[in-house]
Amino acid sequence: xxxxxxxxxxxxxxxxxxxxxxxxxxxxxxxxxxxxxxxxxxxxxxxxxxxxxxxxxxxxxxxxxxxxxxxxxxxxxxxxxxxxxxxxxxxxxxxxxxxxxxxxxxxxxxxxxxxxxxxxxxxxxxxxxxxxxxxxxxxxxxxxxxxxxxxxxxxxxxxxxxxxxxxxxxxxxxxxxxxxxxxxxxxxxxxxxxxxxxxxxxxxxxxxxxxxxxxxxxxxxxxxxxxxxxxxxxxxxxxxxxxxxxxxxxxxxxxxxxxxxxxxxxxxxxxxxxxxxxxxxxxxxxxxxxxxxxxxxxxxxxxxxxxxxxxxxxxxxxxxxxxxxxxxxxxxxxxxxxxxxxxxxxxxxxxxxxxxxxxx
Amino acid sequence: xxxxxxxxxxxxxxxxxxxxxxxxxxxxxxxxxxxxxxxxxxxxxxxxxxxxxxxxxxxxxxxxxxxxxxxxxxxxxxxxxxxxxxxxxxxxxxxxxxxxxxxxxxxxxxxxxxxxxxxxxxxxxxxxxxxxxxxxxxxxxxxxxxxxxxxxxxxxxxxxxxxxxxxxxxxxxxxxxxxxxxxxxxxxxxxxxxxxxxxxxxxxxxxxxxxxxxxxxxxxxxxxxxxxxxxxxxxxxxxxxxxxxxxxxxxxxxxxxxxxxxxxxxxxxxxxxxxxxxxxxxxxxxxxxxxxxxxxxxxxxxxxxxxxxxxxxxxxxxxxxxxxxxxxxxxxxxxxxxxxxxxxxxxxxxxxxxxxxxxx
Numbered sequence: 001x002x003x004x005x006x007x008x009x010x011x012x013x014x015x016x017x018x019x020x021x022x023x024x025x026x027x028x029x030x031x032x033x034x035x036x037x038x039x040x041x042x043x044x045x046x047x048x049x050x051x052x053x054x055x056x057x058x059x060x061x062x063x064x065x066x067x068x069x070x071x072x073x074x075x076x077x078x079x080x081x082x083x084x085x086x087x088x089x090x091x092x093x094x095x096x097x098x099x100x101x102x103x104x105x106x107x108x109x110x111x112x113x114x115x116x117x118x119x120x121x122x123x124x125x126x127x128x129x130x131x132x133x134x135x136x137x138x139x140x141x142x143x144x145x146x147x148x149x150x151x152x153x154x155x156x157x158x159x160x161x162x163x164x165x166x167x168x169x170x171x172x173x174x175x176x177x178x179x180x181x182x183x184x185x186x187x188x189x190x191x192x193x194x195x196x197x198x199x200x201x202x203x204x205x206x207x208x209x210x211x212x213x214x215x216x217x218x219x220x221x222x223x224x225x226x227x228x229x230x231x232x233x234x235x236x237x238x239x240x241x242x243x244x245x246x247x248x249x250x251x252x253x254x255x256x257x258x259x260x261x262x263x264x265x266x267x268x269x270x271x272x273x274x275x276x277x278x279x280x281x282x283x284x285x286x287x288x289x290x291x292x293x294x295x296x297x298x299x300x301x302x303x304x305x306x307x308x309x310x311x312x313x314x315x316x317x318x319x320x321x322x323x324x325x326x327x328x329x330x331x332x333x334x335x336x337x338x339x340x341x342x343x344x345x346x347x348x349x350x351x352x353x354x355x356x357x358x359x360x
Numbered sequence: 361x362x363x364x365x366x367x368x369x370x371x372x373x374x375x376x377x378x379x380x381x382x383x384x385x386x387x388x389x390x391x392x393x394x395x396x397x398x399x400x401x402x403x404x405x406x407x408x409x410x411x412x413x414x415x416x417x418x419x420x421x422x423x424x425x426x427x428x429x430x431x432x433x434x435x436x437x438x439x440x441x442x443x444x445x446x447x448x449x450x451x452x453x454x455x456x457x458x459x460x461x462x463x464x465x466x467x468x469x470x471x472x473x474x475x476x477x478x479x480x481x482x483x484x485x486x487x488x489x490x491x492x493x494x495x496x497x498x499x500x501x502x503x504x505x506x507x508x509x510x511x512x513x514x515x516x517x518x519x520x521x522x523x524x525x526x527x528x529x530x531x532x533x534x535x536x537x538x539x540x541x542x543x544x545x546x547x548x549x550x551x552x553x554x555x556x557x558x559x560x561x562x563x564x565x566x567x568x569x570x571x572x573x574x575x576x577x578x579x580x581x582x583x584x585x586x587x588x589x590x591x592x593x594x595x596x597x598x599x600x601x602x603x604x605x606x607x608x609x610x611x612x613x614x615x616x617x618x619x620x621x622x623x624x625x626x627x628x629x630x631x632x633x634x635x636x637x638x639x640x641x642x643x644x645x646x647x648x649x650x651x652x653x654x655x656x657x658x659x660x661x662x663x664x665x666x667x668x669x670x671x672x673x674x675x676x677x678x679x680x681x682x683x684x685x686x687x688x689x690x691x692x693x694x695x696x697x698x699x700x701x702x703x704x705x706x707x708x709x710x711x712x713x714x715x716x717x718x719x720x
Contacts, residue, residue: 003392007399010602015386018394022385026378032363032680034378036559036607039367039683072432072561073584076598080582110579194599199396201432201561201601219470220580222440224433238436239554241561241601242370247396320392323399 004345007323008150008298008336009174010194012345017250035246040239049240052249059252059261060176062183062206069205069227070235070245075100075173078190078203079107081225082169085216086141086188087112093140095161098125098149099329104171105144111217117143124330125152127290133162142167142187148175150195151327153300153334154293160185167211175297176204177255178339179265187211193244195297196339198251202244207231255339264339265296271337271346272296278350284357288330302332303360309333312356321349364705367683368510368658368696369534370554372705377610395606400599409600412609419612419621420536422543422566429565429587430595430605435460435533438550438563439467441585442529445576446501446548447472453500455521458485458509459689464531465504471577477503484690485512487650493522502527502547508535510555511687513660513694514653520545527571535657536564537615538699539625547571553604555657556699558611562604567591615699624699625656631697631706632656638710644717648690662692663720669693672716681709 005012028035031044038045053068062068071077082104083092090112094105096119108114117136118129128149136143143163147170148155155175160168167187176191183189188211193202205227212227223229229237255264276294279287279301288300303309309332313325326332337346365372388395391404398405413428422428431437442464443452450472454465456479468474477496478489488509496503503523507530508515515535520528527547536551543549548571553562565587572587583589589597615624636654639647639661648660663669669692673685686692697706 001392002387005393005397007397007402010397010399010599012397013394018386018396022382025382025385026375027362032361032682033365034373036378037365037367037370037372039370040560042367042683072434072437072601074432074598077432077582077584080584084582107583110582192599194602199601199603200400200599201604218580220578222437222444222470222582222585223467224437224440225582238434239370239552239560241432241559241604242554243559243603244561244601322392323402 001320003320003322004341004348005322006335006337006341006349008327008334009192010200011336011338012340013198014251014254014340017247017254020250021247036243038242040236040242045242048246048249049235052245052252055249055252055256056204059255060183060206065209066183067207067209067212067231069207069230070240071203071205071230072201072241074203075171075190075192076103077225078171078205079104080110081227082142082144082188082190083108083111083114083217084221084225085227086167086169086211087217088214089139089141091115091137091140093117093136093143093166095129095131095143095145096121097128097146097154099151100171101146101149104146108144125149125154126288128154128156128159128293131161133164136163136166138164138166140166142169144169146171147181148172148295148297150174150298150336151330153289153295153298155295155297167208175295177261177264178268178297180261193248198248199244201241202248267343268296268337268339271341271343272299274346274350275299275335275337278353282357284360285353288332297336297338299335299337300326300330300332306331308360315356316349316352319348319352321345321352361680363680363682364701364708365682366695366697366701366709368687368694369552370560371696371698372700373558374611374614374700377607377614380610381607396603398602400596400602405602408606408609409595412605412612415609415612415616416564419615420543420566425569426543427567427569427572427591429567429590430600431563431565431590432561432601434563435531435550435552436463437585438531438565439464440470441587442502442504442548442550443468443471443474443577444581444585445587446527446529446571447577448574449499449501451475451497451500453477453496453503453526455489455491455503455505456481457488457506457514459511460531461506461509464506468504485509485514486648488514488516488519488653491521493524496523496526498524498526500526502529504529506531507541508532508655508657510534510658510696511690513649513655513658515655515657527568535655537621537624538628538657540621553608558608559604561601562608627703628656628697628699631701631703632659634706634710635659635695635697638713642717644720645713648692657696657698659695659697660686660690660692666691668720675716676709676712679708679712681705681712
């Protein structure tokens with residue numbers, strides 16, 4: 001029996017997608033082979049990657065002057081690729097709203113000055129630092145943010161920073177496709193696939209073409225990390241992660257069938273509200289994130305003490321509610337409720353939370 | 361119906377592996393979730409990656425002083441990673457036996473002097489350049505070879521170059537696990553998965569630990585491309601390509617069940633001999649690779665003219681023998697017969713070749 005999997009990533013995938021992938025695993029369509037066995041230069045695979053791109057463009061309303069790339073290496077590789085391609089004057093502004101934002105800034109230090117404009121480290125990243133336009137260097141090559149902080153359960157929602165004309169770069173790994181963002185506000189968006197898109201091993205990059213065309217900042221940039229090369233070759237400078245791209249395409253198609261990103265937002269807000277309502281009505285549970293910055297993807301909280309946290313996680317798992325342990329940097333409990341987490345999973349978790357509190 | 365897929369990569373996979381992956385796709389074991397949905401830090405996934413590594417170590421007899429890494433980015437990323445980690449004195453020797461070997465050498469030029477010791481470009485890479493120890497610079501950081509040249513169908517077999525004490529680095533993307541190589545003769549072996557290992561999106565690196573421990577050659581090396589970091593974190597500095605690793609583990613297990621690499625060699629030599637025998641008995645077909653350097657993975661040949669080549673490829677496809685078109689750099693016809701190509705596929709191709717010749 002399938003469990004409800006609250007893992008932060010790799011994370012639960014839509015069941016219809018898994019069933020379809022299963023049905024097609026040995027023979028895809030009339031092609032007589034698995035998608036895994038298709039050469040990436042074939043017309044069969046071309047229709048898969050083109051279909052995935054078109055679907056993502058519709059879902060996110062990606063304008064024509066942006067390229068969509070299907071890459072490898074995860075967001076962590078982008079921590080280097082972004083400055084290696086965009087830091088032409090040698091300075092960029094970073095908002096440090098969590099552990100991964102901090103890692104991104106540190107990696108960028110290898111290629112220039114990555115100035116930390118604001119950080120919420122003072123309160124263990126339990127909030128999103130507030131900024132005004134004058135906080136940013138108008139001469140910076142870009143401003144980097146992390147739209148959703150998986151570990152702490154905080155998120156930029158409609159409150160994107162006003163950075164003026166400087167390109168805004170966003171790590172959207174843990175909330176891409178969870179609610180609409182206006183792509184035109186960004187110079188570059190990147191996301192590891194393993195939360196809302198598909199299996200680990202695929203990274204999506206959405207980049208304004210003029211930024212890619214500037215080329216890398218130095219000769220030492222590996223060809224595979226050059227956005228200009230990847231744009232020119234349509235993500236096929238070498239063999240792309242074909243099966244992961246196929247799975248992503250199925251997830252996109254499933255999301256389109258279910259009303260797209262606007263409908264996903266409604267479902268996600270509903271699921272998140274159910275959990276936050278339990279937290280807010282309780283003296284037993286304590287939410288980790290500040291109210292105004294709460295994520296609708298990762299709901300973080302604690303019980304009165306770490307031993308009880310551990311018991312909560314253990315007893316929940318016995319009920320088929322698994323992977324609720326918080327990240328070691330935040331402690332406590334974390335329920336990751338990405339797009340593919342069905343409302344039934346959240347209902348079951350809320351019921352368990354109320355029951356656990358009563359018994360405690 | 362499944363076809364016989366002679367693609368150069370991504371390529372055919374063992375049917376038992378695909379059937380098992382299919383059976384487990386929605387629920388793996390008693391875990392209540394797909395492997396794609398498992399967090400990489402879970403004990404379930406840990407047993408998958410550890411199992412894959414152990415199996416590969418047994419298959420290739422990898423000594424304890426070598427690390428095995430499961431990375432992303434393909435061999436092309438390693439073209440940069442190798443010099444970024446090993447080119448400490450700024451010079452390396454490259455044998456250019458094909459298109460990919462040449463690309464590897466050119467990428468290395470970004471990080472130092474990549475000297476082309478010998479090249480077979482003079483005859484469109486139809487042979488493996490012969491070398492003696494004195495051809496190599498004893499002060500070089502490493503010597504780089506490509507053990508199998510997919511495009512041209514040539515291969516190093518037992519005739520590895522004598523490079524003295526300089527670490528030998530090999531791109532084994534297209535013939536790893538096809539026959540035994542003594543890992544102790546290499547400082548580093550790397551291979552994209554999509555020929556003999558599993559789906560595209562996974563790269564195997566086998567590196568002598570002392571070479572990794574030296575660290576990168578400069579501060580600009582991205583963390584994700586540092587071998588020391590990847591060794592230290594067991595390929596989990598960030599989320600690895602979990603599903604591709606699982607598939608690779610299944611392929612390794614299947615190969616162990618079928619007698620390991622020594623038995624694979626026997627099967628591969630038998631399959632290759634069947635095809636080369638047809639070529640050698642014919643005035644109609646012309647082999648591309650010189651006899652003594654023939655690959656047992658990629659068999660390349662031409663008919664009397666390009667139009668007939670094209671007709672051959674088309675008519676073969678109508679019989680369910682697909683992806684036989686040669687690479688544009690070599691032309692003609694290429695039959696890639698990796699480990700997973702069943703002997704029945706080669707028999708069917710041989711029969712078709714004889715028939716096609718008779719009709720022509």
